[in-house]
Amino acid sequence: MKYALITGGSRGIGRAAAIKLAQMQYHILLNFKSNQQEALVTQAAVEQHGVTCELLPFDVASKAQVDEVLGGWLEHNKEKKIEVLVNNAGIREDNLFIWMTDTQWSNVISTSLDSFFYVTKHIINGMLAAKFGRVINIVSLSGLKGLPGQTNYSAAKAGVIGATKALAQEVARRGITVNAIAPGFIKTDMTSDLKENELVNMIPMRRFGQPEEVAEAIGFFASPASSYITGEVLSINGGLYS
Numbered sequence: 001m002k003y004a005l006i007t008g009g010s011r012g013i014g015r016a017a018a019i020k021l022a023q024m025q026y027h028i029l030l031n032f033k034s035n036q037q038e039a040l041v042t043q044a045a046v047e048q049h050g051v052t053c054e055l056l057p058f059d060v061a062s063k064a065q066v067d068e069v070l071g072g073w074l075e076h077n078k079e080k081k082i083e084v085l086v087n088n089a090g091i092r093e094d095n096l097f098i099w100m101t102d103t104q105w106s107n108v109i110s111t112s113l114d115s116f117f118y119v120t121k122h123i124i125n126g127m128l129a130a131k132f133g134r135v136i137n138i139v140s141l142s143g144l145k146g147l148p149g150q151t152n153y154s155a156a157k158a159g160v161i162g163a164t165k166a167l168a169q170e171v172a173r174r175g176i177t178v179n180a181i182a183p184g185f186i187k188t189d190m191t192s193d194l195k196e197n198e199l200v201n202m203i204p205m206r207r208f209g210q211p212e213e214v215a216e217a218i219g220f221f222a223s224p225a226s227s228y229i230t231g232e233v234l235s236i237n238g239g240l241y242s
Helices: 012-023 036-047 063-076 102-130 141-145 151-174 196-202 211-222
Strands: 002-006 027-032 053-057 081-087 133-138 176-183 233-236
Touching: 002 012, 012 027, 012 036, 012 081, 012 211, 027 036, 036 053, 053 063, 063 102, 081 102, 081 211, 102 133, 102 151, 102 176, 133 151, 133 211, 141 151, 141 176, 141 233, 151 176, 176 211, 211 233
Parallel strands: 002 027, 002 081, 027 053, 081 133, 133 176, 176 233
Antiparallel strands: none
16 A cells, blocks of 8 residues: 655645545545644545545644654554655745744744654655655745745745755665655635736736646656656746746
């Protein structure tokens, strides 16, 4: 039984990724922080594809919770192998830098960057032992070009991009690839507060992307077709570049 772990998987890109990997016959470990109702919706959608979906509620920014819940699952399921890890969890707390609070900075950095370390640290050992693995980090256009009002989010995602490139070189000889996907404006709950009718004028395709379009790229990076690609950042942004 092959497993895929998706963090922040209850909605949006996380949900689409879980469904795509279920279609590829991965059993799904679905992490979420608090929205159990949406996680249950995702679980039902995943299980329609003939695989299992276990819910793992924990805050990816909390080392103690990651150690307890994810570490506990690994300890009690040593015969099960997690082949794919999708580090998708992230939050936005936008503000101009001069008004940004310590909490807004630390919350965003921890949820995206610290969580990459806490979660991947648990999973990578199993991949090294199996001499196979796929780590797929969801970053952002903001981490590539920087966006005003998102100094915290840009810093967090740029940090994950750097970590992606470094880790890829460390584990390549063991059959593990580490890649990142940088979405632009994708139609999810996270972007629901943005003025879509104004922002689409910046995008050559004149529309926001759909979570399923990002999930297709996740599926590619999880598949044998991408086995010679590692340390890369794939932009999915409708032509919106820096």
